[in-house]
Amino acid sequence: MTGIGLERLSLNQATVKHLSLPVAAALCGRHEIPAIGLWRDRVAEIGLAEAVAVTSSAGLHVSSLCRGGFFTQAGPEALAAARADNRAAVTEAAELGADTLILVCGGLLPGSRDLGLARRMVADAIGDLVPFAQQLGVRLGIEALHPMFCADRSVIASMGEAVDLALGFPADVVGVVVDTYHVWWDTRLVAEIARAAGRIVSYQVCDWTLPLPADTLLGRGHLGDGVIDFGPISAAVTAAGYQGYVEVEIFNADVWAAPADQTAATVRQRFAAALGPDDRGLAVHQGENPPAEVFALVPDVSCGRGGELGPELAG
Amino acid sequence: MTGIGLERLSLNQATVKHLSLPVAAALCGRHEIPAIGLWRDRVAEIGLAEAVAVTSSAGLHVSSLCRGGFFTQAGPEALAAARADNRAAVTEAAELGADTLILVCGGLLPGSRDLGLARRMVADAIGDLVPFAQQLGVRLGIEALHPMFCADRSVIASMGEAVDLALGFPADVVGVVVDTYHVWWDTRLVAEIARAAGRIVSYQVCDWTLPLPADTLLGRGHLGDGVIDFGPISAAVTAAGYQGYVEVEIFNADVWAAPADQTAATVRQRFAAALGPDDRGLAVHQGENPPAEVFALVPDVSCGRGGELGPELAG
Numbered sequence: 001m002t003g004i005g006l007e008r009l010s011l012n013q014a015t016v017k018h019l020s021l022p023v024a025a026a027l028c029g030r031h032e033i034p035a036i037g038l039w040r041d042r043v044a045e046i047g048l049a050e051a052v053a054v055t056s057s058a059g060l061h062v063s064s065l066c067r068g069g070f071f072t073q074a075g076p077e078a079l080a081a082a083r084a085d086n087r088a089a090v091t092e093a094a095e096l097g098a099d100t101l102i103l104v105c106g107g108l109l110p111g112s113r114d115l116g117l118a119r120r121m122v123a124d125a126i127g128d129l130v131p132f133a134q135q136l137g138v139r140l141g142i143e144a145l146h147p148m149f150c151a152d153r154s155v156i157a158s159m160g161e162a163v164d165l166a167l168g169f170p171a172d173v174v175g176v177v178v179d180t181y182h183v184w185w186d187t188r189l190v191a192e193i194a195r196a197a198g199r200i201v202s203y204q205v206c207d208w209t210l211p212l213p214a215d216t217l218l219g220r221g222h223l224g225d226g227v228i229d230f231g232p233i234s235a236a237v238t239a240a241g242y243q244g245y246v247e248v249e250i251f252n253a254d255v256w257a258a259p260a261d262q263t264a265a266t267v268r269q270r271f272a273a274a275l276g277p278d279d280r281g282l283a284v285h286q287g288e289n290p291p292a293e294v295f296a297l298v299p300d301v302s303c304g305r306g307g308e309l310g311p312e313l314a315g
Numbered sequence: 316m317t318g319i320g321l322e323r324l325s326l327n328q329a330t331v332k333h334l335s336l337p338v339a340a341a342l343c344g345r346h347e348i349p350a351i352g353l354w355r356d357r358v359a360e361i362g363l364a365e366a367v368a369v370t371s372s373a374g375l376h377v378s379s380l381c382r383g384g385f386f387t388q389a390g391p392e393a394l395a396a397a398r399a400d401n402r403a404a405v406t407e408a409a410e411l412g413a414d415t416l417i418l419v420c421g422g423l424l425p426g427s428r429d430l431g432l433a434r435r436m437v438a439d440a441i442g443d444l445v446p447f448a449q450q451l452g453v454r455l456g457i458e459a460l461h462p463m464f465c466a467d468r469s470v471i472a473s474m475g476e477a478v479d480l481a482l483g484f485p486a487d488v489v490g491v492v493v494d495t496y497h498v499w500w501d502t503r504l505v506a507e508i509a510r511a512a513g514r515i516v517s518y519q520v521c522d523w524t525l526p527l528p529a530d531t532l533l534g535r536g537h538l539g540d541g542v543i544d545f546g547p548i549s550a551a552v553t554a555a556g557y558q559g560y561v562e563v564e565i566f567n568a569d570v571w572a573a574p575a576d577q578t579a580a581t582v583r584q585r586f587a588a589a590l591g592p593d594d595r596g597l598a599v600h601q602g603e604n605p606p607a608e609v610f611a612l613v614p615d616v617s618c619g620r621g622g623e624l625g626p627e628l629a630g
Contacts, residue, residue: 158502188473211467227428229429
């Protein structure tokens with residue numbers, strides 16, 4: 001296990017939500033963060049040409065543009081608007097030289113309970129977008145969102161489903177995004193990542209913290225503050241051939257309220273601890289039972305399975 | 316499609332959380348609800364013998380006992396306590412004549428990020444419980460919980476995983492629970508239910524409502540108040556051979572605050588509308604775009620897929 005070095009760290013703008021793009025770019029410079037994941041509202045705020053100039057002069061690689069998608073609209077006007085907006089997003093991604101345009105595909109149609117219809121519309125809309133993206137050299141990244149967002153944000157709700165969808169299109173145009181927050185729970189995750197070999201266009205990391213906050217969109221934490229075991233997921237993503245940047249993307253009101261330099265420093269530090277080449281793994285997270293108590297479970301697992309300790313229990 | 320008649324309706328006690336078992340049993344009598352899903356705390360409150368007497372004299376079938384599980388404990392004392400508690404639950408289920416003892420398997424171990432360890436402990440603990448359950452003639456029902464509860468309540472987070480787990484044990488002792496709230500989002504759901512043929516021991520229904528409440532445990536609604544399309548799920552459960560009771564189990568603060576007779580009447584009415592033999596399906600849920608607007612999407616789905624309307628859009 002070689003790990004992922006800080007030279008592959010990218011700061012997703014959502015982690016420092018309150019910063020304009022120039023301020024976020026300067027922050028990356030101060031903290032030796034070589035890449036950034038952009039959001040379209042922050043790009044629009046200063047204009048596309050200026051956004052290109054800012055990232056270029058800062059020497060920042062654009063690891064992704066967030067986001068296209070929300071394909072599941074009802075009615076010709078809403079559908080036409082979504083189509084136009086997705087073409088605009090592809091154009092922006094091309095101009096910015098983004099590694100991928102991330103797609104959050106959309107939930108159920110308004111007033112509908114038909115998951116099959118919504119999923120067919122997503123597939124059709126991506127199919128409609130592919131020639132345009134191919135022409136502009138932009139790779140679309142299908143992101144599976146956590147199933148708790150299935151109704152209102154993405155009917156693509158598991159890694160396997162995202163992979164199935166991507167495999168229906170050319171590999172140079174359509175791939176998948178692995179976001180630990182959305183897929184960590186899935187017992188099939190490692191197998192599905194393997195099936196996505198050559199198709200992974202973005203790897204995004206943040207932690208799953210407890211308890212879930214009132215706004216479930218904001219329940220993400222710094223690496224190490226939650227329960228996700230990043231080692232096996234990172235190893236699977238690496239084994240599937242992904243060599244690109246790894247974005248830290250954290251939606252969390254407390255993180256947003258913190259000074260941006262503190263956030264950037266924490267992002268670097270936690271990235272090195274959770275993903276870095278030394279692979280010491282994360283310590284058992286704070287405020288829980290002491291390791292001694294955890295050790296004591298081993299003799300009680302009776303039938304010879306279940307007794308292996310993960311690295312965080314053995315260390 | 317024949318549908319599921321009201322003679323198969325069961326009221327899960329959680330839907331009328333504030334009622335004691337005798338009061339809940341009387342409620343079922345007044346509303347011609349032939350079965351009840353019991354909770355152990357409410358059984359304990361009046362004692363097991365009295366609970367048997369109450370349900371028996373009310374002529375109520377006990378469709379399930381909730382619940383055993385929470386196997387993923389750390390340390391010998393906690394593990395021994397969980398083992399003893401699960402044996403007590405099996406004994407209670409046998410005395411009550413419950414169709415199944417529902418298992419909520421438990422989340423990650425305290426202080427651990429190891430999903431594999433937690434899942435092996437669940438499998439081992441069920442294996443440990445099987446001979447005792449078999450001896451007492453109790454069927455264990457593995458319930459897949461929604462992935463948003465994976466960290467703290469159940470590492471068994473999808474129907475496929477529950478089926479895989481159940482298939483490792485004799486069919487007369489271990490089956491799976493299909494709870495619409497937890498699994499509705501899964502693109503593999505119908506296939507996994509088919510794979511569970513002969514293994515389904517409980518079918519529980521409630522709706523997924525938006526927005527999610529601050530306490531995500533309580534985001535369940537009456538059938539028809541949310542986005543779940545019950546028709547295809549019920550058809551799959553029926554095709555898999557399930558002929559048992561169907562429990563309405565709703566965790567929702569507003570439902571709990573409503574008069575119990577009103578709740579019971581709504582449960583009956585919605586059950587008939589969503590699952591009943593006339594199969595007219597549910598109306599488009601309230602407060603959304605009018606059907607006329609939804610219709611308008613059809614001509615815009617360009618490539619010949621995606622144009623079929625679900626029954627709720629066509630009616």
